[in-house]
Amino acid sequence: MEKVRCAWCEKDDLYKKYHDEEWGKPVYDDETIFEFLILESFQAGLSWYTILSKRNNFRKAFDHFDYKKMAAYSDQKIEELMNNAGIIRNKLKILATIINAQKFMEVQTEFGSFSKYIWGFIDGKPIDNKPKTLSDVPATTEISDTISKDLKKRGFKFVGSTVIYAHMQATGMVNDHIETCFIRK
Known part of the structure; x- marks a missing residue:
């Protein structure tokens, strides 16, 4: 019998694998949380599928999302990234x-x-929205608004409420299956 999945992931096996193995599963390690934060910020204005299909390219280009290395990127590294056709080459x-x-x-x-810090906004426990259909899944919530505002106040970029809500879904802070x-079963 065919598995019933959330309809958004039926495009191909890459999407199904991501849905089945990652999306909505709680993530507590900083490295993975950071990876998703970066990927979600690159997704702003684009489809998640575009980012997911380039994920391995992003990993290679951004030193496997080693934030300590990334924090010290030079102008030469920025130029290298701008010339990398395997990622989204948006300078901002x-x-x-x-x-x-x-x-x-x-x-x-x-x-x-x-x-x-981030799980503290929801007392460390995933929010289960129990949506009946995809149309029941919001793009933002009061919590994503709050986190977005706090991150922006701290100087983060490309962390609007929609990006943050997608991040919450990806890292299992929210279960929107x-x-x-x-x-869900």
């Missing part, structure tokens, strides 16, 4: 990744980990 987004890596480490210093999805 590339510069934002450097700033976000720096700010990420500042949050780690203040809170002990970025995970503790629809009622009929096999993951």
Whole structure:
């Protein structure tokens, strides 16, 4: 019998694998949280599928999302990234990744980990929205608005409420698998 999934992921096997193995599963390690933060910020204005299909290119180009290395990227590295056809070559987004890596480490210093900071907005427990259909899944919430505002106040870039809500879904802070999805069962 065919598995019933959230309809958004039926495009191909890459999307199905991401849906089945990652999306909505709680992530507490800073490295993975950072990776998704960067990928989601690059996704702003684009489809998630575009980013997902370039994910391995992003990993190689951005030193496997090593935020300590990324925080110190030189002009030469920025130029290298701007010439990398395997990623999204948006200079503002590339510069934002450097700033976000720096700010990420500042949050780690203040809170002990970025995970503790971001999960603190929801008391460390995933929110289960129990949507019946995809149309029941919001693009933003009050919590994503709050996190977005706080990140922006801390100097993060490309972290609007929609980006943050997508990040919350990707890292399992929110479970938006629809009622009929096999993951929910």
